[in-house]
Every structure is written in structure tokens, then in C-alpha cells.
Amino acid sequence: MPRKVQVQTKINGEEVEFLCEPRQSLLEALRDIVGLTGSKEGCNDGNCGACTVLFDGRIVTSCLVLAVEAEGKQITTIEGIAMGNELHPIQQCFLEGAALQCGVCTPGIIVAAKALLDQDSNPSEEKIRLWLANNLCRCTGYDKIVRSVQAAAERMQEAR
Amino acid sequence: MSTQNYEPNMVLSTTEFDVIGTRPVRHDGADKVTGRALYGADIELSGLIHGAILRSPHAHARIKSVDTSEAEAHPAVRAVVTSADLADAGDQMVDLGEGAMPLKFLRGNVLASGKALYRGHAIAAVAATSLHDAQEALKLIKVEYEVLPATLTAPDAMRDGAPILHEDLKTTELGKPTDKVSNVSNHFQHVKGDIEAGFAEADLVIEREFNTATVHQGYIEPHNTTVLWNNDGRVQIWCSSQGSFTIRDTTAAILEMPVSQVKVTPMEIGGGFGGKIPVYLEPVAAVLSKKSGHPVKIVMSRADEFEATGPTPGSRIKVKMGVRNDGKMVAAQAWMAYEAGAYPGAMVVPGSMCVFAAYDIENILIDGFDVVVNKPSTAAYRAPGATNAAFTTETIVDEMAEKLGIDPLELRLKNAATKGTRRADGPKYPRIGCVEVLEAMKNHPHYNAPLEGPNRGRGVAIGFWFNVGLPSSCSMSVNADGTVMLIEGSPDIGGTRTSLAMQAAEVLGIAVGDVRPTVADTDSVGFTAVTGGSRVTFATGIAVIKAARDVRDQMSQRVARIWGVKEEDVEFEKGVFTSNNGTKNSITFKELAKQLSSSGGPIVGRAAINPPGVGGSFSGNIADVEVDPETGKVTILRFTAFQDAGKAVxxxxxxxxxQGGSVQGIGWALNEEYFMNPEGKMMNSSLLDYRMPTSLDLPMIDTVIIEVPNPGHPYGVRGVGEANIIPPPAALANAVYHAVGVRMDRLPMNPVAVMEAIWEKEDVPA
Amino acid sequence: MPTVFIPGSMRELSAGQAEIQVQGSTVREIISELDESHPGIKDWLVEDNRLKPNISVAVDGVVSPVGLLQDVEQDSEVHFVAAISGGCLGGMLAAV
Known part of the structure; x- marks a missing residue:
């Protein structure tokens, strides 16, 4: 077996150091080594989006990133979206808008939606649908997800 | 949308309540938006090792030998199992509390013995200290196969000389066992009236043949299980299944142990839609755990999901319907062959019960065939069997309407099933909402909005599903601060903790936030059947109402004791107990809760039921599409879903x-399909190539909830989980016809299928 | 008297009759009575003192969860139908 590699990275704003095998994905490292199980594995080949995290602010599917690539990067996972004890407006709007059913795609979708709203505070419906197109949801038909992202955008603008 | 004041989501309420009908935040919501909710694969146990399963590369092959010695010698491997580690099932049946199943089929699907019946059929399993090591060790297992010819579709498997899957499977013909060994496990009929006389009376007869592809439930969370065979012989299972008790009972049967020796703890479940009812992994992980002395976790890959878990049947259906010039349907005949996959049990029985279920037709003949083929054993998928069936009927009804010059909703209304209509399989309907759904569709702004532009069309369709009741148990304890703990056994797949807590809160006159629901393990709650058949909010709901009434009645007794009045003098309304013996006493539920320990001790309500009175649900769609005549791509411009919820909790x-059911139906209609090569290998077993709808493929899905109360539930609830998937394929096929003039007779209606239909119409060689 | 509807597959036991009026106040009594006049019907429907697992009885259009124990009124309609299970497995194996 190849020797393990030491990785220093920043996850949700905190310095984290871990040992991983070179073949392990970032998703495996997050879930099995660091213990952050909020990112989910739905396909392990980059097609479902349930493992979506922010990698230096960019949306990636963490199953397609090697854990060693996290060296020196900033990673944001679903566990880093809420602000302390307070839910992020996207999370709050998802609850009020019933934008989840089984909830397993929800972490990835909220992370992707946050990346979108950080970049565009007032996205069109079309743009929301485009940005979330790599996040499969099989329960909701996306309607309430799109509406909840719209509601969160409005709420965040009001708060400014 | 140009219409002013248009409401995209309407509720046509007939009755109002305090809690039921409101929209509280779900109890498990915060956990699920922060990543804290623990799904099956998230569990970590001391000493946990990882399992992986070797699967057949052939769709049909005799297993001549399995040599696991090299895998066993791998330094990281802790255990290896093959079918030799499971006891022979003989002819036993397993009673799962909701129907029985031959044990040999359940066991044979868990680990193949003798023959591999589909590509992906489990052959052996390995547990190792890491998943990567387990996967490496699988490559060290040597299996010698004798590859056999495969049969992949119902029509092919039914022909004389087709490869036979089970040498001991004999056809049951119209209820009678026969000696004929074939892939047809069952041929049955429903007969109503006189079919010949019916067609003789018809002025217009339409007959068409339809083919629908195998599709998958497509839940995002793969199957997973973690099993510990403890040193005391007890088997503990953590998994995400639709039925904890089904997992418990099936695993116990396969492992030949009393059910009390198996405990299933339901983790959060990431979708199921019927696909997470069968048992695949638990017995295998249990034996791996027994052999290794470690808890073992197995998580399926996405390719395993497609190749080895229940898709829903592909089908060939021939339908012939006769109608008089005045629009009265007089005869309907169907020949339905569904692919069961490797073991008998295609969803053709419910399909046959739904194919003409929306209409009052005097003369009906239905022939159903349950056909085994070399594909994965099929499982339920949201109103199983009904979507295939309604695709056929509803496109023919549209053609009838066109040819008779009658509005398609008017034609349906003229023939709509209603209370007292006799179904093809015999019984008469209780109160149902078919007419109300059709009226709501006819009156909706969408139906009356202009649709202009070339290659655009509007289609409508309706669907019916029975729903089920089945057993549920729960208990409810009152805390001293007046909050209530609700312990129930229905895995929560989409917010049912809250729809159940709301029913308790309604009875007790307290806030829904004061009811704390917990989905308990199989040691901690009475038997509760699967989360399926749209049953939880209905059936477990009735159990919850009954338990809440039990709490209320016990509380009334306390009030009577405290006030020194007779129990019948205590009244209860909206959370307040009052006495009507002239003393004008009153006490709230919360105030009384403080006095429980000093007035006799804690109060626990309970209920365990198997309710009659399930209410079937009708659904309908209006769909506008635009078809690209150059590519055949269908774009949905507008989509409105209607459904009778009885009462929307x-x-x-x-x-x-x-919305979710509609979109699954849209995926089934336009894209989803198992592409099989001639050898029976699925060529698109990833979520890139098995193309489920994304957010970018869809418009908003507008909804209209119709409420025709179900007399079988105290608040009128009907199950709503399933009927919504039924109409989309037919509604879209009808819309495609009205856009470009081709009648689609196969699913999916992908660009190739649409172009071929257009070329055929224009007489262009494909 | 309650009316029992005989499914097509059972009609060779009922000499082709589609409907039979039978005495009885429970489904169990009705099946016993039917079996007297049309031997074989009980074996067709009952196993181990209960309805076979894939068969349900519907009385006046309502599928009964208690099977043989279900009460029947004098003007009731009794149908034997395929059991629809929670979505899978055994209930889907056979039609009556």
C-alpha cells in the first residue's frame, strides 16, 4: 500500500491537517477521515452533485477531487454554511419553502446555491436552474428549490 | 405567465382545521439543511470494516465454480461469503406482514446459487479493513461461468424456445397451476360484461400496441447497510430502508433466526420511491460480520444501483377501446405483458387493476402476463404498474376525443368513474375524486390559456392509484411541560414526521412544535409496515390520531379526579378541558400536564392498527410542449399537476x-431508459448516461390540490405519494401529437423516437 | 343474503356462476357455506386458517384488513381481489 500523505488545508475557516492515501478522494477524506459526513456520496463519478463543496470558492464535486489536492486550499462544506447557531438565509428559506423531501441532495444544493448568491445577488430563474443543473434531486422536481433560492436572494438583499 | 393574480399553487379546500392544512417547518428540517442528519452511510462504529460484492458480468450464466482462496489470503481481508454460506431455502414462504414471498427468490436475489440470472447478480462478497482493499480482493475471486443465451424483453421471453431462467418455474394459467415450464409465471384475467357485445355496440374502435422501457427509481442515496453480528448472537442493523420491519423479517428468514434476534435501526433515508423495500445487502453483511467478528458496512455504487436493484418493469401493452358516437365508452380490452426481471412479481397485477380504472365501462377484458427476463428483479416504483398502463389508455382516449370531435376533458367527464362504479376486478368504488379532478382541470386558467406558435401542443391525461392501508403502531407520552413525545415506526422519506405530528397536535389542541416525533427502531415500536403505497400520512396517521385520543381520554379521567366530577362531565376542545356540571372549571392541556405525576402518574397513549378505508387518489396533468421538428427534442413550456389529496395535511x-412525482413521470416519458446490449449489459449505468431530469430541463410545476375527503380517515386524508407519477407520459404524448401530429406509442419519447415517428408520418426513410 | 362475486379464475368451481348468494355473517362463514355447495373453493382461498397471503377480500368495495373475520351485512357484496401490498414483494405475485 502506498504511504499516506499529510495534507494541510482549511475547512470551513479552520486549519485542518490530515493523513490520507494518495488514491483517496476529497469526499472520502471529508467523510471518513475528518468526520464531516454532511457531504453525501450519490454516484462517486461527479454526476449527482450530492458531494458538492466549494474549493477556493469554486463549486466542485468532491468525489472527483483528490484529497491531496486540498493542500493549501480553502474548502467550504455544508457544515460551514450556517453562521454559528444561526441558519444561513438559504437554509432558512429551504425550511420555510419545503425545498427538501428526503434531504440527501440538500447539502450539495445549498452549497451550490450559496456560491451562486455570493456571485450574483439577484439571479434570474434561468440562472438558478443553470447553476443547480449539476445537482440532481429526485424528490422535489426542483420547483420549491428554485423558489427557495429566489426567496433567499430577496431576503439577503433586504438585509443589506 | 401573463395572467394577473395567478396562483401557481392552489388548494381547493372543503374543510378547515386548526393545525391540519397549515405549513409548519418540519421537525427534522434543521438537521437536514446543516448536514447533521445521519443517513445510513454516515454511521461509524468501533472496529467497522467494509464490504464489497462481486457481481456477475453475464446476464445469464451457470456458475460452475467459485474459488475464493486468493481473496481470503489477502492481508486486509477479514471474511468472504458465497451462497454456500446461506441455508437452502426449500419451498418456504416468508410472510412479510403485507404479502408473502417464496424465500428461495429473496435468498436467490441476495446471493446467486447455481445460476446468475442478470448482469449484476451478486455472486460473492468480501469484507476488508478498507473499501479499496475489499474492492481489490474481489478481483482475486475466480468464478467459472458457462454463459447461457439471455432473454431481455417480455415478448422475447414468452416465445417458444426462449432461454428459460428457472427450470422449476411453471406457469399459473388463469389461477390454475400447469406443468408448463416457461418464463411466464402467471397469466390472469379480469372479465367484466361481454367484450364482444361491447365492441359490436361501438361506433369507433381504436387499437394500438405500446412498448415502455425499463426505468429506475433513481433515488440519490445508494443502498447501504451496516450490520453487527454480536457475540450474543443478536444481529443489529443500521440501514436506510423504506421498511425497517421488512428488513428485519426478511433478514431473519434468510438467516433462519427468530425475528427478535434482529434489530433494525432506521437511519435517515435518501429517497426510495419503492426501490428501497427489497432486501439486498443485509443478510450478506450479517454473515460477513459473523465470520469476521467486526461490524460490516456495505454501500452500493451507482452502477450497482442500476444493475442490481429493482428497476420498474418494461412492458408491452396492447389496448383496444370502443366508443359510441355520443362519447360513451362501451368496451375496453388490454393485453399486458410486464417484465418481472429475474424473479416473478412484475407489477402487472396492479397495472391491470389501473389500466381502465378511471372510466365507467360496461365491458372489459384484461389479460395480464408476469414474465421473467434476464434483467434485475424489479421492485415497486411509485404507483407500480399504473404509469405504463395509463400511458396506453390515456393516449387512446385522446385519439377518441379527436376523432369524435369532443373536448378531451369532456370525453373523460362523460365516462368518469365515480362512487359505485364497478371496477374491472369486481368491487365498486367508494367515494373517489375522478370527476372533481377533471372539473378542476377544465376550470383551470392553464386549460383555457391560448397556446400559439408552430410545433406547440397541449395534452391532458389522468391517472388513478389505489394506495394501501396496512399495519402501523405508535405510542405517545406526555411530558410535565405539556409537550408530547411521539414514537412511531414509519421511516420518514419526505416529511412524514411532521404530517403525523400535525395530526396529533390537531387532536390534542396543542402546537405542532409541542409534538416531538421520533422514528423508532424495531425493538422500540410495534410492527409498522413499509413507507410505501402512499400509506404513512393515512395509516400511521390514523394510529397517531387514535393514540392521541387515548392520551386525551386518560387526561380527561385525571381532570375528573382532580375536580371530583364524573368523567362524562369533562369536555375537551382546542386544548382546554372544561366541566359542564355547572362549576365552570377549565384547565388547559399544558396546565394539566404539570399535575400528572401527582394525580396518578405519567400518561402514555398507544395505538396499533390495520385500518380499512384506504382512499384511492386521482391525479391529472395539463402539459404544453414545443417539439423541435429538426431534432425531435421535446421542451416543456408549462405544466400543471392536479391531485385529490382528500385533505392535505x-x-x-x-x-x-x-411536483416530484410529475418530474419522475416526465423523466420516464422523455429520457429515461435502460439501454441493454444484446448480451444483456446495461450500457448507460451512470447518472450521466441514464438521463434523469435536471433543474435546467424543467419549468415550474404548478399544482392544484383537490380535496374530496376520504370517509375512511378522521380528517379525510388520502395518500398522495404515488398517483402523481401516472399521467405525465400520456399528457406529454398527447401534447406531442397536438404539436407535430404524431401518436407516440413507446417510452421514452426521446429525440430519436420522436424523429422516427415524424419520418414515418412524412414517409421519410429513417 | 350477501352476494359473493366469483372471480373468472374460480368459476370452474362455481359451475360457471359469476355471482352466488350465500348465507353468512362473516367472510369465514360465507366461504364455509360456499365450500359446502361448491367443494374446492375453500382450498382455493384459505390456507392455515386465513386468506392466502396474496388474496384480499373486499366487502362493499372496502378491502378488509381482517380477512376471514370480516363482518358481512345481509345486502353486502363480497369480492376476492389481489392483495395490493405496500409497494412490492408478495402482494404483486398473483391475481385472483
Missing amino acids: HPSYVEGQM
Whole structure:
């Protein structure tokens, strides 16, 4: 077996150091080594989006990133979206808008939606649908997800 | 949308309540938006090792030998199992509390013995200290196969000389066992009236043949299980299944142990839609755990999901319907062959019960065939069997309407099933909402909005599903601060903790936030059947109402004792107990809760039921599409879903069911399909190539909830989880016809299928 | 007297009759009575003192969860139908 590699990275704003095998994905490292199980594995080949995290602010599917690539990067996972004890407006709007059913795609979708709203505070419906197109949801038909992202955008603008 | 004041989500309420009908935040919501909710694969146990399963590369092959010695010698491997480690099932049946199943089929699907019946059939399993090591060790197992010819579709498997899957499977012909060894496990009929006389009376007869592809439920969370065979012989299972008790009972049967020796703890479940009812992994992981002395976790890959878990049947269906010039349907005949996959049990029985279920037709003949083929054993998928069936009937009804010059909704209304209509399989309908759904569709702004532009068309369709009741148990304890703990056994797949807590809160006159629901393990709650058949909010709901009434009645007794009045003099309304013996006493539920320990001790309510009175649900769609005549691509411009909910307990989650079911139906209609090569290998077993709808493929899905109360539930609830998937394929096929003039007779209606239909119409060689 | 509807597959036991009026106040009594006049019907429907697992009885259009124990009124309609299970497995194996 190849020797393990030491990785220093920043996850949700905190310095984290871990040992991983070179073949392990970032998703495996997050879930099995660091213990952050909020990112989910739905396909392990980059097609479902349930493992979506922010990698230096960019949306990636963490199953397609090697854990060693996290060296020196900033990673944001679903566990880093809420602000302390307070839910992020996207999370709050998802609850009020019933934008989840089984909830397993929800972490990835909220992370992707946050990346979108950080970049565009007032996205069109079309743009929301485009940005979330790599996040499969099989329960909701996306309607309430799109509406909840719209509601969160409005709420965040009001708060400014 | 140009219409002013248009409401995209409407509820046509007939009755109002205090809690039921409101839209509270779900109890498990915060956990699920922060990543804290623990799904099956998230569990970590001391000493946990990882399992992986070797699967057949052939669709049909005799297993001549399995040599696991090299895998066993791998330094990281802790255990290896093959079918030799499971006891022979003989002819036993397993009673799962909701129907029985031959044990040999359940066991044979868990680990193949003798023959591999589909590509992906489990052959052996390995547990190792890491998943990567387990996967490496699988490559060290040597299996010698004798490859056999495969049969992949119902029509092929039914022909004389087709490869036979089970040498001991004999056809049951119209209820009678025969000696004929074939792939047809069952041929049955429903007969009503006189079919010949019916067609003789018809002025217009339409007959068509339809083919629908195998599709998958496509839940995002793969199957997973973690099993510990403890040193005391007890088997503990953590998994995400639709039925904890089904997992418990099936695993116990396969392992030949009393059910009390198996405990299943339901983790959060990431979707199921019927696909997470069968048992695949638990017995295998249990034996790996027994052999290794470690808890073992197995998580399926996405390719395993497609190749080895239940898709829903592909089908060939021939339908012939006769109608008089005045629009009265007089005869309907169907020949339905569904692919069961490797073991008998295609969803053709419910399909046959739904194919003409929406209409009052005097003369009906239905022939159903349950056919085994070399594909994965099929499982339920949201109104199983009904979507295939309604695709055929509803496109023919559209053609009838066109040829008779009658509005398609008017034609349906003229023939709509209603209370007292006799179904093809015999019984008469109780109160149902078919007419109300059709009226709501006819009156909706969408139906009356102009649709202009070339290659655009509007289609409508309706669907019916029975729903089920089945057993549920729960208990409810009152805390001293007046909050209530609700312990129930229905895995929560889409917000049912809250739809159940709301029913308790309604009875007790307290806030829904004061009821704390917990989905308990199989040691901690009485038997509760699967989360399936749209049953939880209905059936477990009735159990919850009954337990809450039990709490209320015990509380009334305390009030009577405290006040020194007779129990019948205590009244209860909206959370307040009053005495009507002239003393004008009153005490709230919360105030009384403080006095429980000093007035006799804690109060626990309970209920265990198997309710009659399940209410079937009708659904309908209006769909506008644009077809690209150059590529055949169908774009949905506008889509409205209608459904009779009886009473919508939490309207947001009812809308969610309608929207989600609609979109699954849209995927089934336009894209989803198992592409099989001639050898029976699925060529698109990834979520890139098995193309489920993304957010970018869809418009908003508008909804109209119709409420025709179900007399079988105290608040009128009907299950709403399933009927919504039924109409989309037919509604879209009808819309495609009205856009470009081709009648689609196969699913999916992908660009190739649409172009071929257009070329055929234009007489262009494909 | 309650009316029992005989499914097509059972009609060779009922000499082709589609409907039979039978005495009885429970489904169990009705099946016993039917079996007297049309031997074989009980074996067709009942196993181990209960309805076979894939068969349900519907009385006046309502599928009964208690099977043989279900009460029947004098003007009731009794149908034997395929059991629809929670979505899978055994209930889907056979039609009556």
C-alpha cells in the first residue's frame, strides 16, 4: 500500500491537517477521515452533485477531487454554511419553502446555491436552474428549490 | 405567465382545521439543511470494516465454480461469503406482514446459487479493513461461468424456445397451476360484461400496441447497510430502508433466526420511491460480520444501483377501446405483458387493476402476463404498474376525443368513474375524486390559456392509484411541560414526521412544535409496515390520531379526579378541558400536564392498527410542449399537476409530492431508459448516461390540490405519494401529437423516437 | 343474503356462476357455506386458517384488513381481489 500523505488545508475557516492515501478522494477524506459526513456520496463519478463543496470558492464535486489536492486550499462544506447557531438565509428559506423531501441532495444544493448568491445577488430563474443543473434531486422536481433560492436572494438583499 | 393574480399553487379546500392544512417547518428540517442528519452511510462504529460484492458480468450464466482462496489470503481481508454460506431455502414462504414471498427468490436475489440470472447478480462478497482493499480482493475471486443465451424483453421471453431462467418455474394459467415450464409465471384475467357485445355496440374502435422501457427509481442515496453480528448472537442493523420491519423479517428468514434476534435501526433515508423495500445487502453483511467478528458496512455504487436493484418493469401493452358516437365508452380490452426481471412479481397485477380504472365501462377484458427476463428483479416504483398502463389508455382516449370531435376533458367527464362504479376486478368504488379532478382541470386558467406558435401542443391525461392501508403502531407520552413525545415506526422519506405530528397536535389542541416525533427502531415500536403505497400520512396517521385520543381520554379521567366530577362531565376542545356540571372549571392541556405525576402518574397513549378505508387518489396533468421538428427534442413550456389529496395535511409537502412525482413521470416519458446490449449489459449505468431530469430541463410545476375527503380517515386524508407519477407520459404524448401530429406509442419519447415517428408520418426513410 | 362475486379464475368451481348468494355473517362463514355447495373453493382461498397471503377480500368495495373475520351485512357484496401490498414483494405475485 502506498504511504499516506499529510495534507494541510482549511475547512470551513479552520486549519485542518490530515493523513490520507494518495488514491483517496476529497469526499472520502471529508467523510471518513475528518468526520464531516454532511457531504453525501450519490454516484462517486461527479454526476449527482450530492458531494458538492466549494474549493477556493469554486463549486466542485468532491468525489472527483483528490484529497491531496486540498493542500493549501480553502474548502467550504455544508457544515460551514450556517453562521454559528444561526441558519444561513438559504437554509432558512429551504425550511420555510419545503425545498427538501428526503434531504440527501440538500447539502450539495445549498452549497451550490450559496456560491451562486455570493456571485450574483439577484439571479434570474434561468440562472438558478443553470447553476443547480449539476445537482440532481429526485424528490422535489426542483420547483420549491428554485423558489427557495429566489426567496433567499430577496431576503439577503433586504438585509443589506 | 401573463395572467394577473395567478396562483401557481392552489388548494381547493372543503374543510378547515386548526393545525391540519397549515405549513409548519418540519421537525427534522434543521438537521437536514446543516448536514447533521445521519443517513445510513454516515454511521461509524468501533472496529467497522467494509464490504464489497462481486457481481456477475453475464446476464445469464451457470456458475460452475467459485474459488475464493486468493481473496481470503489477502492481508486486509477479514471474511468472504458465497451462497454456500446461506441455508437452502426449500419451498418456504416468508410472510412479510403485507404479502408473502417464496424465500428461495429473496435468498436467490441476495446471493446467486447455481445460476446468475442478470448482469449484476451478486455472486460473492468480501469484507476488508478498507473499501479499496475489499474492492481489490474481489478481483482475486475466480468464478467459472458457462454463459447461457439471455432473454431481455417480455415478448422475447414468452416465445417458444426462449432461454428459460428457472427450470422449476411453471406457469399459473388463469389461477390454475400447469406443468408448463416457461418464463411466464402467471397469466390472469379480469372479465367484466361481454367484450364482444361491447365492441359490436361501438361506433369507433381504436387499437394500438405500446412498448415502455425499463426505468429506475433513481433515488440519490445508494443502498447501504451496516450490520453487527454480536457475540450474543443478536444481529443489529443500521440501514436506510423504506421498511425497517421488512428488513428485519426478511433478514431473519434468510438467516433462519427468530425475528427478535434482529434489530433494525432506521437511519435517515435518501429517497426510495419503492426501490428501497427489497432486501439486498443485509443478510450478506450479517454473515460477513459473523465470520469476521467486526461490524460490516456495505454501500452500493451507482452502477450497482442500476444493475442490481429493482428497476420498474418494461412492458408491452396492447389496448383496444370502443366508443359510441355520443362519447360513451362501451368496451375496453388490454393485453399486458410486464417484465418481472429475474424473479416473478412484475407489477402487472396492479397495472391491470389501473389500466381502465378511471372510466365507467360496461365491458372489459384484461389479460395480464408476469414474465421473467434476464434483467434485475424489479421492485415497486411509485404507483407500480399504473404509469405504463395509463400511458396506453390515456393516449387512446385522446385519439377518441379527436376523432369524435369532443373536448378531451369532456370525453373523460362523460365516462368518469365515480362512487359505485364497478371496477374491472369486481368491487365498486367508494367515494373517489375522478370527476372533481377533471372539473378542476377544465376550470383551470392553464386549460383555457391560448397556446400559439408552430410545433406547440397541449395534452391532458389522468391517472388513478389505489394506495394501501396496512399495519402501523405508535405510542405517545406526555411530558410535565405539556409537550408530547411521539414514537412511531414509519421511516420518514419526505416529511412524514411532521404530517403525523400535525395530526396529533390537531387532536390534542396543542402546537405542532409541542409534538416531538421520533422514528423508532424495531425493538422500540410495534410492527409498522413499509413507507410505501402512499400509506404513512393515512395509516400511521390514523394510529397517531387514535393514540392521541387515548392520551386525551386518560387526561380527561385525571381532570375528573382532580375536580371530583364524573368523567362524562369533562369536555375537551382546542386544548382546554372544561366541566359542564355547572362549576365552570377549565384547565388547559399544558396546565394539566404539570399535575400528572401527582394525580396518578405519567400518561402514555398507544395505538396499533390495520385500518380499512384506504382512499384511492386521482391525479391529472395539463402539459404544453414545443417539439423541435429538426431534432425531435421535446421542451416543456408549462405544466400543471392536479391531485385529490382528500385533505392535505401539510399542503407544501403535498405539492412537493405532486411536483416530484410529475418530474419522475416526465423523466420516464422523455429520457429515461435502460439501454441493454444484446448480451444483456446495461450500457448507460451512470447518472450521466441514464438521463434523469435536471433543474435546467424543467419549468415550474404548478399544482392544484383537490380535496374530496376520504370517509375512511378522521380528517379525510388520502395518500398522495404515488398517483402523481401516472399521467405525465400520456399528457406529454398527447401534447406531442397536438404539436407535430404524431401518436407516440413507446417510452421514452426521446429525440430519436420522436424523429422516427415524424419520418414515418412524412414517409421519410429513417 | 350477501352476494359473493366469483372471480373468472374460480368459476370452474362455481359451475360457471359469476355471482352466488350465500348465507353468512362473516367472510369465514360465507366461504364455509360456499365450500359446502361448491367443494374446492375453500382450498382455493384459505390456507392455515386465513386468506392466502396474496388474496384480499373486499366487502362493499372496502378491502378488509381482517380477512376471514370480516363482518358481512345481509345486502353486502363480497369480492376476492389481489392483495395490493405496500409497494412490492408478495402482494404483486398473483391475481385472483
